[in-house]
Amino acid sequence: MKIPEFQKSLTDWFDANKRDLPWRKTRDPYRIWVSESMLQQTQVNTVIPFYERFLEIFPDISSLAASSVESVLKQWEGLGYYGRVRNLHRAARIVFEQYQGKIPREYEAFRKLPGVGEYIAAAVTSIAYQFTVPVIDGNVKRVLSRLFELTQPVNDAGKKKIFQDAVEEIFDASQPGKFNESMMELGALICRPNQPDCGQCPVSKHCLACIDGKVNRFPKKTQKPAVPEYHIVVGVIYREDKVLITLRKSDGLLGGLWEFPGGKVNKGETTEAACLREVFEETGLTVEMGSFFKTVKHAYTHFKILMDVFLCRFVSGDIRLNSAVDFKWIRIAELGDFPFPGSNHKFMHELPMRLDNCL
DNA sequence: AATGCGGGGTC
């Protein structure tokens, strides 16, 4: 491959065809950092509205550092992978306290911040500071796979050396930020996972897979196992005009989000019985069954759930939390003030104000 | 090196 020719074709194409994305209007490392955090495993069109709103509310490191985790989670609500924003928030506080509010310009110092891995460190420093470091993300791996007919699976975590070597061969150190963005943009717009548009590709004549007519055979992927499905019950516990919500522990799945108490249905158990049992185990409260409300389906990365929602009435007992770390009795109108998982959003906005209205 | 971690778009 003629490297300089490849680089020029790629970056010229980028200049002429790049999308007008919000994070391309700035060189502020904070704004680029936020965008890269949101864009992890998440598509551009999903991110845009979250990005705009997040930066309106947290326009700089100091405002983010000064805010509560809960308020930050609330802005991330619905975006998923909540550890990203918990880490971003922790990192903002570290930058505020240890670096006088200035994002460290040293690669190693920045890389050490929570949530900043190889990709984000490379992306932010190359785009904001022109550090000469190539990025490797899902798009870049797919492009490299086709350019060089790499047989290394792109979804095999960790094994990056082949891609690292390949990208270093074609990396344009004279304009690192533009080169990196160009590679990712090519992957997003032309060298797509399905039906790549080789006819419009600026570097198709450098691409082994295209030359060999094998574009559809790259990238190679490993097969993913099927995900299990769990049957879940959830109880919305009414007490007058209030309902009980509980706070998940701050790490792990949906960490730091509020939810309605519930859990898995045991084998041979009715969903009503499971609901009463789970409510008691998780909250210590005795409740009576009101009515079935709705069934919700939801998919996570490693499993799926079928969730039956019941409306219940508080009877007796004092709160004794099991896995949750906090609780609140709130009115239905206040639900929007707290961050909830997507599965809860599929029913919570349809809930009645009081239980007696619907019995 | 392997695993856990969301949600939405697309085909």
Added chain:
DNA sequence: GACCCAGCATT
């Protein structure tokens, strides 16, 4: 339905 996505932390 299955696949894919501007990855990181933990073990």
